[in-house]
Amino acid sequence: MGVKIVVDGKMLRVNGEQNLLAVCLSSGLDVPYFCWHPALGSVGSCRQCAVKLFRGPADAAGQVVMACMTRPVIDMRVSIADPEAVAFREAAVEMVLTNHPHDCPVCEVGGECHLQDMAVLTGHHERRYRFAKRTHPNQYLGPFIRQEMNRCIGCYRCVRFYQDYAGGNDFGVFGANRNVVFGRAEEGVLESAFAGNLVEVCPTGVFVDKPFSAKFRRKWDMRATPSLCPHCAVGCNITLQERGGEFRRVVNRYNETLNGYFLCDRGRFGAGFLESTARLRRSRDRSGAALSHGAARDRLAAVLRCEGVIGIGSARASVEANFALRALVGAENFYAGGSTFEASASQAAVEILQTMRLATLKEAETADAVLVLGDDPAAVAPRLALALHQAARRVPAEVLAARDIPEWDENAARHAASGAVNPFVVATTEAGWLDDVATRVVRYAPLAFALALVRQIEGTAPPGEVALALLAAKQPVVVAGGDAALLRAGANVALALRRAGVAARLSLMLPEANSVGLGLMDTRPFSEALAAGRGRDVVVLERDVFREAGGAQLFADANGVCVLDHVDSQTVQQADIALAVGSFADCDGSFVNLEGRVQRFFKAIFGADDPPSAWALLRDAGVLAGRLEAEQWPTHHALLAALGEEIPALADVARASPEPGGSRPATLPHRHSGRAAAQSHLDVREAMPPQHEDSALGTTMEGPPVHAQTGVRPVLWEPGWNSGQAVNKGPARGTEEVFLFDGRTERIAYFDIGEPCVVDDRVLGVEALSELSPAIIARRQVLAG
């Protein structure tokens, strides 16, 4: 239902679901705020978003109200420019700044500080407070976050995120009056797996990204490239920032239907692996002698010339890299290469994906009933777990309706709920984080539980409490992770619900960033590759085969082993040829996430002597070896076209990859400085900007802010809004999203469950790349004492 309101003479049409502040911001109007956050709701504490409200046409005096706590009603008149409101907003900023240290020049957040932006926006510029400021000691909070408590302006966002949104209980608010303190009861490592979001939730510099601090650059001096988190199958959208060819940090990149405003700590701090000493930056042969890029290519070409070369793919490598290897060795010689467990699970997952649309994270977040089967989402897909946590704390709609409370009125909604929650069933073999919010925990065979549920839902067995709860829901989600049988059983629960008329959704948990992309090319396990590779040459892509059962055997059985990777491993050390290729930060490629969403990452770091993309190295070697026509895939785009012809299921990957032609958005902020001076001590001539043809993004300060075709926006900035809060300004700008099998016919028939996998040799919660990140290693060491 639309409502018409007038703000400073401008007519706005609003949907009735947003508060007045959100309405103004999304209409492009400037209203300052601190405590409001789109994901954390309105609480009315900072008093910064004051506007004048006139009730009805006769009201000339009006009343100052907080926009964030105001529900737009029909024919409401609002003034942002009203002098009384303007004066109060300036006073509110002046008051929070009485105790603020004004240490912007030495603060990491200076230049992207919401507090700075709001101070400027309100016009406050002169300090009148002349008394002693209150001060606080800072706490040690672990290797991820540094606390500078004196900067605090008391917006309560941190504690609302940490405790309420992310369910952490080791961080809170202490004290009262102006001595409110936000931190832990005693110093120590923050326990939450989502603590890193405090950096972005804080409107100023109280919580700072510690690893970034050590190699800090101003936001405006860093290249910002849209990228993807490579550390699990969720594929959260991130922005990767670099300067001088050096990785600096990861920040969240808003994606409404996926990660929203938040990342997990594995995602935020895992990318530190890019700087790990375990990075493989130079190709080498078995003797350890370095190989130039050319020599590396030649050596790979020599291997590819051999008959019957076996290729082993990787679920952490891009679609492009896997396809290139598959194309060169032939589909029959290309193996996905996972464990037997993984192979069967992957097979089931792609089978399900082709006939059932999977839930987006947003849909999981808004479910009114949740059933988790098998693995602990917090270990396998932390951001999905955080989304499910929101479903668990969602206040039932009828509770809000009975009290006429809008959903955004965060505290009123929480108080109203007071224990009234939607059903949340956790049927996992191990105890996990979500047990805390579950209405029911089932700790025995999840497969048997799921199969029994199907019978109960279809009415062939008397329905239990869980079946009844799911049947009573409007849009429940079933989340399954484990072996093939369990994934299919989870799908069958969703199918049974759909048959019963319930709009159930399904979400599958898979292990790696590109598990689905690889699964659509091949699912055969490492053991089969091992058998096939006996006496032959084997090319291993971005994988440590020693993680697989029988991995060592490969080196005994194969004629030779050549590995392409960007991190060191036992496989790299023992391989006859180890070829350095680019990581996700160094090249272009695509991942397919656990929703079946195809997403693109772009070359984000431009070093002096970057190793080539795996797919480009394979292509060049393939051409040399005569396995590929010279002009078959001259470009990334041509490769995707070939992929679509070869594997129709993956034809849509090309759709997620914008044409590099046309106007390329700038990845350097328009205030980027030091271009001419940064290298002048080495060479007084200004260096050429990096040349890069595979990406739809430019490498310079020139270009539009947004990619016209896809909506991708490298540098987040709005006039007057230098912080990440710029994302809240103006109309919601989605990016074009590509899902595989979008036009599929949804199945009705149940899946055959098949045989359960007997051996589960997985180690959940450990991902190879992020384990190399110095910050993640440090945290683990601190926790281990």
Added chain:
Amino acid sequence: MQRPLTHHILRGRAPFDIHEYTRAGGYQAVRKVVGRMAPADVVGEVLASGLGGCGGGGFSTGRKWQAMPDAAVRPGRRYFVVNADEMEPGTFKDRLLMEGDPHQLVEGIILGAYAVQADTAYIFIRGEYVEAAQLLARAVEEAEAAGLVGRNILGSDYDLSIHVHGGAGRYICGEETALLNALEGRRATPRAKPPLPQVSGLFGCPTVVNNVETVCNVPHILRHGAAWFRALGRDGEAGTKIFGVSGRVRWPGAYELPMGTPMREILEEHAGGMRDGVGFRALLPGGASTAFMVEDELDTPMSFSAMSARGNRLGTGTAIILDDRTCPVGFIANLQRFFAQESCGWCTPCRDGLPWVAQTLQAIEDGEGQAEDLDLLSEMTGHLGPGRTFCALAPGAMASLKSGLEYFRDDFVRHIREGACAWA
């Protein structure tokens, strides 16, 4: 003159136990009402009596109760909460009632809870009121033993449990929604309204929060009728009110008088006027959150409506006297320091504005004031005023500051000009 609230309170005598209280006519209202009168009629009677909230708001108790949703529409738990967190500076009326006649409060709770069909009642009592809490706990036990509290009260099918819950010493807990948060075990920060506690109160359930004195009036209204109650007041006001005076008067204390008694009469007749050698300058009529009254305003009838018509508030009705031997700047600085200290820290103007105000006042009092300080202070009375802050704490604090800046402007200016306090 009738004194229904304090009739049984005698200095130096232990409060009535249930037998003495019953012999004196206590619990007659409960026997008359519970199970025999429709809850809606009870609400109607209290509404007709004109009883207003004695915590300081003066809002019609009957209308507050009427805002409870129909039990048929909103089934489930309902709460009746007594605000006994009496922490307003200079205010000690609820303490008198709880220590002097605890059964009167218990009877009022039974009736009020029955009227709004609450099944659970809490008395949220100031932590320092140890004796009152013990007396109330004993009174509740006695009432339970007598079948007046508990299951199936007097065979009426109506169940009610009453719990005494101590506060942990924050002024803000006297704000009804902060009180509810504290009762739930959360930080004592206020909640935004709407929703009203009647719609979404304690644990999200329909809840009424009433002040001790308000509740103590209920048994008398139901026993003697709304018309009787209305006749108790003066100048068209209903009931009696416990007024108090503290400061250098002859007989400081609390006095139950008709609502609408003029301040001058309270001060001169009941408090005995100023002590010898001490002159009257001004007073805060109802605790620290009301505006100053000076000599020529003293004929104002002390009632919610009359005070509000003059831009002031009756507040708790317990006055604090500012005499001519006390520095008004120091007096106000002391008040503001209290409010700054007691700010819960939730909203910006209160958390960061009040300390600034208090520090500025202290600087003036210490002879370190600057010419522009007075402009800043009067500016702050606007920024911390009604509607600007999350709850009424800071606006209450500004009432005395704003009126003080007006009435004692010369004293402020002299402090700044001379760089010293003349009373020091």
